[in-house]
Amino acid sequence: MKEIDIIPSTLKEAVERISELPGYGEKSARRLAVNLLDMPRGEAIQLIKTLLDMLERIHPCSECGLYTEEEICSICSSEERDRSVICVVEETFDAFAIEKTGKFNGLYHVIGGRLSPLEGITAEDLNIDKLVKRVETNNIKEVILATNPTVEGEATASYIYNLLKDKNILVSRIAYGLPFGAVLENADDFTLSKALEHKTII
């Protein structure tokens, strides 16, 4: 009996491409594709167009790396922020979480990940050179290292500390109010507020 290949080619291609996203395997990719096909078509197309719109309009702030729709993000262009303090975070949503506490009034710097020898992520893959340049060319008095309190986050903080320790600025690490191994983005406001208040001078 001749076997007919009945999976439509655009569905196959969609599943292949979704599988390339972090955390997706073939089955979860297939599930997402079929869920999209099962939705009322107008809603699914609207969802996809929203994603396309997002990809066309959002890019990293040319100063700090936060995702923004402008050339310079609303934090970097605000006159109400303390421009002498930079809070270093791994990802944009970490900064959003800190911002929600209302306890930080400085600027951010998104390095875009963490050092991870296992995943082959080295300092060159992260937005760290730019941070050192910002510290050297602006009147920065303090850098708060708010990478996640994980093994990789700690290693990343140490690495950055070593690059900044001779620059005659204060370098601090966000306080361990956070439980070790946790993910910063998931912390509640109170814990995150405490961690900012009790930052320890390195």
Place this chain on the structure above:
Amino acid sequence: MKEIDIIPSTLKEAVERISELPGYGEKSARRLAVNLLDMPRGEAIQLIKTLLDMLERIHPCSECGLYTEEEICSICSSEERDRSVICVVEETFDAFAIEKTGKFNGLYHVIGGRLSPLEGITAEDLNIDKLVKRVETNNIKEVILATNPTVEGEATASYIYNLLKDKNILVSRIAYGLPFGAVLENADDFTLSKALEHKTII
């Protein structure tokens, strides 16, 4: 201190829309949005355009309900298939799994889900009327009920059996080579082949 809303509006909208997909919450939606933003932009846009292409080209076959890029799917339009046997499945990927065994040469009928009082899914929400019409107006000799071997799948098979039992055709249920509670799409080819071979006449 004035709090600045730093989450870009298109990112917010994307997260809201992704959250509407089955199985997504706010955090997983956010993760997907950020993963898309973190990818090389060209690749991300290509992924999204592939999904849009899929949504524009794929629709249910007007005969059997299988997802296809044509008006009539490759199975329904094939002259090599046995047009007197219909295998009823819950979803398109269930048919793809059966097709992969190479043990079935008839036609399919996708009902698009299963009866589920808890989720409020009734017979009217499923593509069952069309199945009865196909049986009445074509020269169908046998209907194989291949809904999943779960409580809902069984209830759906019974419901369809009751609609078809007086139509003077053979109605069979895919054999329990499958462990109860499993998902048909995930079964290995051998188990699925056995289940087709040992289908039992109702």
